[in-house]
Amino acid sequence: MPRTVYFFATCLVDMFYPNAGLAGMALIKREGLKVIYPRNQTCCGQPAYNAGYRDEARKVAAAQLDLFPGNHPIVVPSGSCAGMMKHHYPDLFFGKPEHAKAVDVADRVWELTGFLTDVLNIKLKDLGEPLRVALHTSCSTRREMGMAHAGESLLAQLDAVEVVEQTHKAECCGFGGSFAVKQPEISSAMVRDKTEALRATEASLVVSQDSGCLMNIGGAIEHQGEGPKTQHIAEFLWERTRER
Amino acid sequence: MSGEFHDSVVKALGDDALRQHLRRAMDSLIEKRLAVFPDQDALQALRRYGMAIRGNALSKLPQLLERFEARCEENGVHVHWAETTDEANKIVFEILQSNDVKRLVKGKSMVSEEMGLNHFLEDKGIECLESDLGEFIIQLAGETPSHIVMPALHKSKQEIAELFHEKFPDIPYSDDVDELTAVARGILREKFMQADAGISGVNFLIAETGTLCLVENEGNGRMSTTVPRLHIAVTGIEKVVEKLADVPPLLSLLTRSATGQPITTYFNMIKGPRQPGEKDGPQEVHLVLLDNGRSRIFADEELQATLRCIRCGACINHCPIYTRLGGHAYGTVYPGPIGSILEPQKEGLERLGELAEASTLCGACGEVCPVRIPIPKLLNRLRWEGVRQDGTGETSGQGRRRKHSESLAWKGWSSLASRPVLYRIAVKSACRFRRLLPQQLGPWTHVRKAPEIAEKPLRELVEVQGFTDE
Numbered sequence: 001m002p003r004t005v006y007f008f009a010t011c012l013v014d015m016f017y018p019n020a021g022l023a024g025m026a027l028i029k030r031e032g033l034k035v036i037y038p039r040n041q042t043c044c045g046q047p048a049y050n051a052g053y054r055d056e057a058r059k060v061a062a063a064q065l066d067l068f069p070g071n072h073p074i075v076v077p078s079g080s081c082a083g084m085m086k087h088h089y090p091d092l093f094f095g096k097p098e099h100a101k102a103v104d105v106a107d108r109v110w111e112l113t114g115f116l117t118d119v120l121n122i123k124l125k126d127l128g129e130p131l132r133v134a135l136h137t138s139c140s141t142r143r144e145m146g147m148a149h150a151g152e153s154l155l156a157q158l159d160a161v162e163v164v165e166q167t168h169k170a171e172c173c174g175f176g177g178s179f180a181v182k183q184p185e186i187s188s189a190m191v192r193d194k195t196e197a198l199r200a201t202e203a204s205l206v207v208s209q210d211s212g213c214l215m216n217i218g219g220a221i222e223h224q225g226e227g228p229k230t231q232h233i234a235e236f237l238w239e240r241t242r243e244r
Numbered sequence: 245m246s247g248e249f250h251d252s253v254v255k256a257l258g259d260d261a262l263r264q265h266l267r268r269a270m271d272s273l274i275e276k277r278l279a280v281f282p283d284q285d286a287l288q289a290l291r292r293y294g295m296a297i298r299g300n301a302l303s304k305l306p307q308l309l310e311r312f313e314a315r316c317e318e319n320g321v322h323v324h325w326a327e328t329t330d331e332a333n334k335i336v337f338e339i340l341q342s343n344d345v346k347r348l349v350k351g352k353s354m355v356s357e358e359m360g361l362n363h364f365l366e367d368k369g370i371e372c373l374e375s376d377l378g379e380f381i382i383q384l385a386g387e388t389p390s391h392i393v394m395p396a397l398h399k400s401k402q403e404i405a406e407l408f409h410e411k412f413p414d415i416p417y418s419d420d421v422d423e424l425t426a427v428a429r430g431i432l433r434e435k436f437m438q439a440d441a442g443i444s445g446v447n448f449l450i451a452e453t454g455t456l457c458l459v460e461n462e463g464n465g466r467m468s469t470t471v472p473r474l475h476i477a478v479t480g481i482e483k484v485v486e487k488l489a490d491v492p493p494l495l496s497l498l499t500r501s502a503t504g505q506p507i508t509t510y511f512n513m514i515k516g517p518r519q520p521g522e523k524d525g526p527q528e529v530h531l532v533l534l535d536n537g538r539s540r541i542f543a544d545e546e547l548q549a550t551l552r553c554i555r556c557g558a559c560i561n562h563c564p565i566y567t568r569l570g571g572h573a574y575g576t577v578y579p580g581p582i583g584s585i586l587e588p589q590k591e592g593l594e595r596l597g598e599l600a601e602a603s604t605l606c607g608a609c610g611e612v613c614p615v616r617i618p619i620p621k622l623l624n625r626l627r628w629e630g631v632r633q634d635g636t637g638e639t640s641g642q643g644r645r646r647k648h649s650e651s652l653a654w655k656g657w658s659s660l661a662s663r664p665v666l667y668r669i670a671v672k673s674a675c676r677f678r679r680l681l682p683q684q685l686g687p688w689t690h691v692r693k694a695p696e697i698a699e700k701p702l703r704e705l706v707e708v709q710g711f712t713d714e
């Protein structure tokens with residue numbers, strides 16, 4: 001088991017969901033690991049990469065490569081940013097001087113929930129009130145990172161939490177980064193279906209591993225009016241298990 | 245494209261009945277596929293095998309095509325090469341003309357759709373009758389296929405019943421699927437007997453033996469290729485596999501992935517015209533091999549994976565975008581994820597590059613593709629091709645989707661996000677002045693609230709909490 005990890009919080013967590021970042025770090029720290037937050041981190045480069053602007057993506061990604069000098073795992077509280085670093089950095093830097101470094105970083109990247117279950121084998125003690133919760137596993141966590149089991153098994157450990165399953169649970173919520181802006185009508189139709197399915201579960205909370213999905217689903221639910229709250233899964237796990 | 249695609253998207257999304265119909269159809273296809281792949285490990289092993297077979301074939305495509313052609317000549321099949329769809333249409337027409345063909349029946353063929361063959365021939369006074377039930381339906385309706393395996397997938401039972409009633413008023417109205425099928429069969433039987441030629445597609449070409457393989461469920465493919473005295477097959481140059489032994493695994497992957505069938509009702513292996521002493525089969529067999537941009541796709545090491553496709557349609561059946569839009573909204577011959585990688589390469593990024601952008605990269609397509617085409621990765625690659633400026637590579641329309649404002653924005657973003665000190669200042673200011681930032685963010689806020697910027701960014705909070713950088 002590693003004794004130290006790097007925490008790469010992602011740009012969205014930094015600006016929009018800082019508590020999810022803190023919670024993710026606290027969960028790891030509680031297991032006795034040292035958590036390093038490299039202060040010069042900015043963004044993994046994914047937005048530009050998915051828009052086709054590879055030179056711009058590479059420039060930003062290159063600025064992250066030196067942040068992880070020790071041979072420790074790099075934990076990321078987002079499936080899509082973890083996917084970017086793990087699966088696309090090697091391609092993005094192919095034939096460039098930074099390639100070896102990019103491959104080394106890629107090898108060490110973990111999506112947070114996957115790291116908690118598959119590496120730390122974390123055991124959670126639920127201290128919260130009974131609650132009905134639905135999980136939207138992001139597409140990158142599920143498919144690119146292959147970590148759909150992680151979120152499910154973490155929630156299953158919470159005794160007072162009833163996990164409910166929405167129909168078409170493996171279907172995309174329609175975020176897709178610039179897709180939501182470039183194809184707003186399709187994106188809206190998708191998020192409408194997703195929120196309908198989530199509402200039908202009568203969950204009072206929806207959790208997810210990805211900030212993008214949370215912005216999309218949470219933003220849509222709030223726009224529609226009353227409905228379940230949304231929260232990053234790290235923040236939820238931490239709140240439920242924190243000794244006060 | 246842009247305006248056109250947008251209009252058809254809006255139109256499709258406005259059609260609630262269509263969306264509900266598609267959702268039900270896709271749910272059932274997804275379920276059926278799952279049921280025939282009960283063992284995940286076996287499925288993954290078979291997908292790797294399928295990918296290897298198709299990858300191997302493409303790695304020696306020119307040699308295999310030569311070998312295949314030589315075998316065909318030995319078997320008595322005439323092979324014709326067409327670089328463009330115009331050429332392919334002309335070749336077909338000339339063969340038909342020299343055989344004095346007035347009427348023909350067709351089995352299902354997406355390549356013939358690519359060629360616009362029916363229109364071409366009908367303009368020349370040759371009657372083409374689609375004999376695949378789905379194709380027959382859309383031909384009656386004057387439409388194009390909305391799916392590569394189930395061309396009339398967008399039509400409900402009732403719509404089909406009404407269509408039949410309108411076109412064949414003498415036959416009593418029914419919306420019973422078996423009765424409708426019987427009506428179509430009755431009409432088609434007669435046409436098969438009268439047809440001077442049959443045209444079909446091909447699923448696999450076997451280089452080792454010169455065999456044309458045709459997968460189907462209705463027997464119309466067998467009729468089209470055996471009853472008329474002349475058979476013309478049309479297909480793309482990428483369909484070749486090396487040897488006979490390559491076919492069973494691909495066939496199994498194809499039928500299971502497509503419709504959840506362990507095997508189709510018919511599997512035709514065509515090796516040549518009727519031999520002396522044989523009681524059926526055509527007198528003459530021709531094969532038209534179409535390029536239509538495939539060589540250009542072949543030339544790119546990464547994009548070449550596009551040509552592994554065995555046209556099962558699984559990527560389409562699992563696509564959340566297709567499920568919302570249906571096939572016609574794409575405005576292309578091949579819809580869905582396979583179309584969104586193939587069509588922009590075939591027709592050029594300038595015209596169809598938007599299709600590569602119309603994806604959330606959710607990965608549902610790549611996950612099910614039986615030959616493991618990394619569709620999301622190729623979509624991403626095509627987005628790059630659309631805006632890149634270095635002028636290398638083969639993709640047509642390269643750089644033509646670059647917009648000045650967009651590229652400036654990404655440049656600005658990358659200058660900021662690659663300078664940690666500047667970035668820190670920017671993030672902190674955004675948090676401090678978050679109340680001053682706009683709450684209306686274009687199309688985002690039509691259906692969503694704008695995301696809320698935190699009072700303090702994580703990079704500030706971590707210090708308070710005692711997390712450090714060493």
Ligand code: SF4
Pocket residue numbers: 501552553554555556557558559560581582609612613614615616617
């Ligand atoms: S891309 Fe793959 S899943 Fe899609 S039609 Fe082709 S073989 Fe089937």
